[in-house]
Amino acid sequence: GESVGLHLPTLSVQEGDNSIINCAYSNSASDYFIWYKQESGKGPQFIIDIRSNMDKRQGQRVTVLLNKTVKHLSLQIAATQPGDSAVYFCAENNAGNKLTFGGGTRVLVKP
Amino acid sequence: SAVISQKPSRDICQRGTSLTIQCQVDSQVTMMFWYRQQPGQSLTLIATANQGSEATYESGFVIDKFPISRPNLTFSTLTVSNMSPEDSSIYLCSVGGYPAYNEQFFGPGTRLTVL
Numbered sequence: 774g775e776s777v778g779l780h781l782p783t784l785s786v787q788e789g790d791n792s793i794i795n796c797a798y799s800n801s802a803s804d805y806f807i808w809y810k811q812e813s814g815k816g817p818q819f820i821i822d823i824r825s826n827m828d829k830r831q832g833q834r835v836t837v838l839l840n841k842t843v844k845h846l847s848l849q850i851a852a853t854q855p856g857d858s859a860v861y862f863c864a865e866n867n868a869g870n871k872l873t874f875g876g877g878t879r880v881l882v883k884p
Numbered sequence: 885s886a887v888i889s890q891k892p893s894r895d896i897c898q899r900g901t902s903l904t905i906q907c908q909v910d911s912q913v914t915m916m917f918w919y920r921q922q923p924g925q926s927l928t929l930i931a932t933a934n935q936g937s938e939a940t941y942e943s944g945f946v947i948d949k950f951p952i953s954r955p956n957l958t959f960s961t962l963t964v965s966n967m968s969p970e971d972s973s974i975y976l977c978s979v980g981g982y983p984a985y986n987e988q989f990f991g992p993g994t995r996l997t998v999l
C-alpha cells in the first residue's frame with residue numbers, strides 16, 4: 774500500500790457536515806472492498822463493505838460508492854460527529870480473503 | 885462479530901531478542917491473518933496462519949524472521965525474531981471467513997518498540 778509516513782492526508786470537517794473520503798484501488802480483479810476506522814491506540818474497526826457487483830451500499834450514517842471503471846471507492850459519512858475523528862482505511866480483497874490496504878486518511882472533526 | 889484479544893498489548897524489547905505475540909478468538913474461525921502497521925502507516929499483510937500446516941507468507945516476509953503457529957481454530961502466535969529497531973510496529977491479528985467474503989475483524993494490536 775501507499776506509504777504516507779507521518780503525513781497522512783487529513784480531512785478537516787465541521788461537526789454536523791458531511792464527510793467524503795476517497796480511495797483509489799489497484800487491482801481490477803478485486804471483488805470485495807471494506808472500509809475500516811482506526812482510532813488512536815486501537816485496531817481497525819469494520820465500518821461497511823461492498824461487493825464488486827454493486828455500486829452503492831448504505832449503512833447507518835455511512836454510504837460506500839464503488840466505481841469500477843476508474844477503480845475508485847468512496848466513503849460518505851453523514852452529519853459527522855466528534856466520535857468520527859479517526860484514521861480511515863479502504864481495503865480490497867483480491868485473493869482468498871487477503872486484504873490490501875490503502876494509505877489511510879485522517880478525519881478531524883471540528884466542534 | 886468475533887472478539888479477538890492479543891497479548892501482550894505492548895512491549896519494549898532489546899535488539900537481538902525475540903517476542904512471541906498471542907492472538908485468541910472467542911469462536912472457531914477458518915482464516916487468521918497477521919498484519920504489521922509501521923508508525924503512521926497503513927497495514928501490510930505478513931502471513932496467513934493455517935491450522936495444522938505451515939503459514940503462507942507474503943512477499944518480503946520469511947518464516948525465519950516471523951515464525952507463526954496455529955495449533956487450533958481459535959489461537960495463533962506470531963514471533964518476531966532477532967529484533968532490530970526497524971521491527972518497531974503494531975502487530976495485528978485478524979480473522980475472517982472464506983469463501984463467503986465475510987468481513988475481517990481485527991484484534992487490538994500489539995505495540996512493539998525495539999531499542
